[in-house]
Amino acid sequence: MSPFDAPRRLQPDAGTQGCETCGSRVAGLCRPLDAAALDEVSAEAQQMALPARACVFREGDPAGRVFTLIEGTAKLTRLLPDGKQQVVGFRFAGDVIGYTTRETYSFDAELLTDARICRLDRPQLDALLRRYPMLEHRLLDLCVQELTSTQEQLVTVGRRSAEARVAAFLLSLVEARRRRGGTGRVLEMPMTRADIADFLGLTLETVSRCVTAFRKRGWLREPAHQRVELLDTGALARLAEGTEED
Amino acid sequence: MSPFDAPRRLQPDAGTQGCETCGSRVAGLCRPLDAAALDEVSAEAQQMALPARACVFREGDPAGRVFTLIEGTAKLTRLLPDGKQQVVGFRFAGDVIGYTTRETYSFDAELLTDARICRLDRPQLDALLRRYPMLEHRLLDLCVQELTSTQEQLVTVGRRSAEARVAAFLLSLVEARRRRGGTGRVLEMPMTRADIADFLGLTLETVSRCVTAFRKRGWLREPAHQRVELLDTGALARLAEGTEED
DNA sequence: CGTGGGATTGACACGACTCAACCCCGGTGG
DNA sequence: CCACCGGGGTTGAGTCGTGTCAATCCCACG
Numbered sequence: 001m002s003p004f005d006a007p008r009r010l011q012p013d014a015g016t017q018g019c020e021t022c023g024s025r026v027a028g029l030c031r032p033l034d035a036a037a038l039d040e041v042s043a044e045a046q047q048m049a050l051p052a053r054a055c056v057f058r059e060g061d062p063a064g065r066v067f068t069l070i071e072g073t074a075k076l077t078r079l080l081p082d083g084k085q086q087v088v089g090f091r092f093a094g095d096v097i098g099y100t101t102r103e104t105y106s107f108d109a110e111l112l113t114d115a116r117i118c119r120l121d122r123p124q125l126d127a128l129l130r131r132y133p134m135l136e137h138r139l140l141d142l143c144v145q146e147l148t149s150t151q152e153q154l155v156t157v158g159r160r161s162a163e164a165r166v167a168a169f170l171l172s173l174v175e176a177r178r179r180r181g182g183t184g185r186v187l188e189m190p191m192t193r194a195d196i197a198d199f200l201g202l203t204l205e206t207v208s209r210c211v212t213a214f215r216k217r218g219w220l221r222e223p224a225h226q227r228v229e230l231l232d233t234g235a236l237a238r239l240a241e242g243t244e245e246d
Numbered sequence: 247m248s249p250f251d252a253p254r255r256l257q258p259d260a261g262t263q264g265c266e267t268c269g270s271r272v273a274g275l276c277r278p279l280d281a282a283a284l285d286e287v288s289a290e291a292q293q294m295a296l297p298a299r300a301c302v303f304r305e306g307d308p309a310g311r312v313f314t315l316i317e318g319t320a321k322l323t324r325l326l327p328d329g330k331q332q333v334v335g336f337r338f339a340g341d342v343i344g345y346t347t348r349e350t351y352s353f354d355a356e357l358l359t360d361a362r363i364c365r366l367d368r369p370q371l372d373a374l375l376r377r378y379p380m381l382e383h384r385l386l387d388l389c390v391q392e393l394t395s396t397q398e399q400l401v402t403v404g405r406r407s408a409e410a411r412v413a414a415f416l417l418s419l420v421e422a423r424r425r426r427g428g429t430g431r432v433l434e435m436p437m438t439r440a441d442i443a444d445f446l447g448l449t450l451e452t453v454s455r456c457v458t459a460f461r462k463r464g465w466l467r468e469p470a471h472q473r474v475e476l477l478d479t480g481a482l483a484r485l486a487e488g489t490e491e492d
Numbered sequence: 493c494g495t496g497g498g499a500t501t502g503a504c505a506c507g508a509c510t511c512a513a514c515c516c517c518g519g520t521g522g
Numbered sequence: 523c524c525a526c527c528g529g530g531g532t533t534g535a536g537t538c539g540t541g542t543c544a545a546t547c548c549c550a551c552g
Contacts, residue, residue, distance in 0.1 A: 078401050082488040086401040101387045106394045133379050136386060141347045143389040148352045150396045155324050155332040157404045158447030162508065193531065201404030203509060208532055225517090225530090242328035408540070439499065449541055454500055471498090471549085 040131075044124040049116050052190075056109040056117065057098055063105050064122050067097045072115025073190045076107045077198070087199035088150065090191065094180050096142055099125075112190040157201040160242065165200040166210040168240040170220070170230060186229045286377075290370040295362050298436075302355040302363065303344055309351050310368050313343045318361025319436045322353045323444070333445035334396065336437065340426050342388055345371075358436040403447040406488065411446040412456040414486040416466070416476060432475045 074091045088107055091097050097109050129136050156168050173187050193204040214220050219232040320337045334353055337343055343355050375382050402414050419433050439450040460466050465478040
């Protein structure tokens with residue numbers, strides 16, 4: 001955990017102006033906007049590519065920008081005083097990251113893969129919000145969704161066994177991919193065992209043991225590094241729900 | 247868990263029209279409104295008294311109303327398929343309960359004490375939102391706060407020891423009371439050990455043991471049922487942060 | 493006086509953590 | 523070409539913190 005290991009901060013690799021993808025139906029923020037409004041947003045927004053492990057922003061940074069993840073995966077983490085970290089969520093293509101009404105961000109956002117993101121400065125966003133009130137409604141909508149999924153995560157971490165947590169996590173990956181229109185049986189899983197453990201309130205060894213157990217039961221395969229194929233989602237779902245042996 | 251034990255549903259005991267307290271500086275929702283707007287809200291809203299254990303709404307109910315807790319305490323819970331419950335939060339006087347952009351509520355809201363609440367139907371709220379855009383901003387603000395505190399709770403449940411969780415919980419009670427202007431050394435604590443356990447992801451026995459341990463160390467007293475006096479918040483804070491014996 | 497809900501306490505079991513060894517693989521440099 | 527290295531992952535042995543189960547207490551209430 002030396003300063004040298006710390007993920008380096010966001011550094012625009014190129015000042016690419018405009019951001020078409022950002023306003024597309026794929027992206028979260030601008031979905032309700034019409035063409036004219038989209039043009040306006042695109043003119044303000046900056047798109048940029050960032051490498052894996054780059055840090056988009058840190059807990060405590062002034063919350064001066066909002067980001068849309070166009071491509072790639074990110075993890076959101078909070079740090080405990082004793083150095084342990086809790087992953088509060090993962091974000092995928094299309095998700096909005098870093099919107100808050102607070103002065104500062106309340107978590108770190110770090111990329112797990114090479115990614116493209118779209119950046120909008122707060123003053124510009126605020127102007128847009130004033131101009132298009134439906135945008136504010138959209139943000140509220142996204143916030144409610146995040147709140148609901150965080151509460152679900154609280155249930156998972158608070159009340160389920162290690163295996164049930166891992167099963168629920170794998171199924172949530174399927175669900176996340178379905179939401180963004182993914183297809184096929186094989187999932188991308190760019191997070192390490194440690195990331196998953198920090199998300200589920202477990203240790204990386206326990207996560208590893210659970211995955212191994214699932215594989216031995218024939219519930220999943222790992223055709224390659226950071227790839228999973230779920231062979232029996234039914235069994236995983238029953239385990240996640242705790243309806244296995246009651 | 248027989249149907250007979252189920253908390254009975256909300257039943258307006260009297261159709262008291264108007265709701266001054268609902269728009270006061272104390273209440274959460276209407277804080278940014280001016281006098282004229284307040285009158286308008288008050289005309290629409292219904293205030294009512296409800297007994298302890300009453301259920302304001304249930305997970306899955308159509309989300310047709312928004313509530314402000316004027317006086318009393320409530321717990322918000324989610325149910326697991328296996329019957330265990332997770333308390334996702336407690337709410338106190340001044341807090342808004344049940345606002346969501348979804349079709350249905352995503353948790354149960356149940357009163358821990360006799361309470362007064364203020365009720366507003368969604369169509370009326372939506373009309374108000376259209377009329378006073380700042381209200382929508384206020385809701386977003388509240389939602390972000392909830393999200394942040396739920397993430398904090400995730401950290402607590404995911405990464406801290408039983409004693410650290412209970413300590414953090416007690417301190418959060420102090421903080422919640424401070425926010426609503428409470429004073430004095432003795433806290434109201436209307437939740438049972440089981441409620442606290444379901445909030446912290448522990449069993450009620452473990453919570454009981456932690457409280458007993460704190461009492462034996464002289465960190466708190468319980469002058470009466472559902473009352474706590476914290477005698478050494480410093481020690482509790484150090485324990486909650488995990489900075490005790492590192 | 494009996495009843496029931498909440499709380500406490502104890503004995504014991506077990507699931508997850510800890511610590512440690514080891515494997516696998518890709519990258520790097522001699 | 524191969525040795526070395528480091529990061530990620532797996533596996534094992536042993537410990538310990540919580541959960542589980544059960545007995546008991548306390549007190550408000552009918």
